[in-house]
Amino acid sequence: MKKRANQTNRSNNQNRVIVLENPNKEEAIDEALRDLKIKRARADIKITEYTTPHLLFFKKKNQRIEISTKGEKEFLLEALNNILDTLSIKCDSVAYSRKRGLIILTVNSPESKNKLIGKQGKTIKAIEYLLNKIALS
Numbered sequence: 001m002k003k004r005a006n007q008t009n010r011s012n013n014q015n016r017v018i019v020l021e022n023p024n025k026e027e028a029i030d031e032a033l034r035d036l037k038i039k040r041a042r043a044d045i046k047i048t049e050y051t052t053p054h055l056l057f058f059k060k061k062n063q064r065i066e067i068s069t070k071g072e073k074e075f076l077l078e079a080l081n082n083i084l085d086t087l088s089i090k091c092d093s094v095a096y097s098r099k100r101g102l103i104i105l106t107v108n109s110p111e112s113k114n115k116l117i118g119k120q121g122k123t124i125k126a127i128e129y130l131l132n133k134i135a136l137s
Contacts, residue, residue: 017066080131087123
């Protein structure tokens with residue numbers, strides 16, 4: 001198994017990339033996640049298959065696996081979109097911003113504002129609670 005690791009800094013987030021070439025996909029992914037010390041949900045996994053000449057007319061199938069850490073912004077936006085999809089709340093756009101150390105996610109949802117807020121604000125409070133737990137994990 002070949003392994004190459006690259007580390008780059010992007011906007012105050014540690015973004016690490018590991019590139020593996022291994023015929024056993026799941027084993028390679030698990031090893032890379034252990035090396036990065038992250039959970040699978042926080043990983044961006046790209047797999048490309050390619051063939052190489054092997055013996056006369058036979059070709060060997062390999063997989064190139066590139067695993068990188070998702071940035072905080074991408075991870076939280078994906079989590080919020082999943083929550084909104086689960087609740088069947090349609091939104092036009094979701095914006096991410098930071099002010100004074102706080103993360104602000106803005107949802108533009110003209111049709112389902114009442115459903116997003118919920119009765120006495122319980123739905124929006126529950127979404128905030130979930131996103132806080134996800135951000136701290």
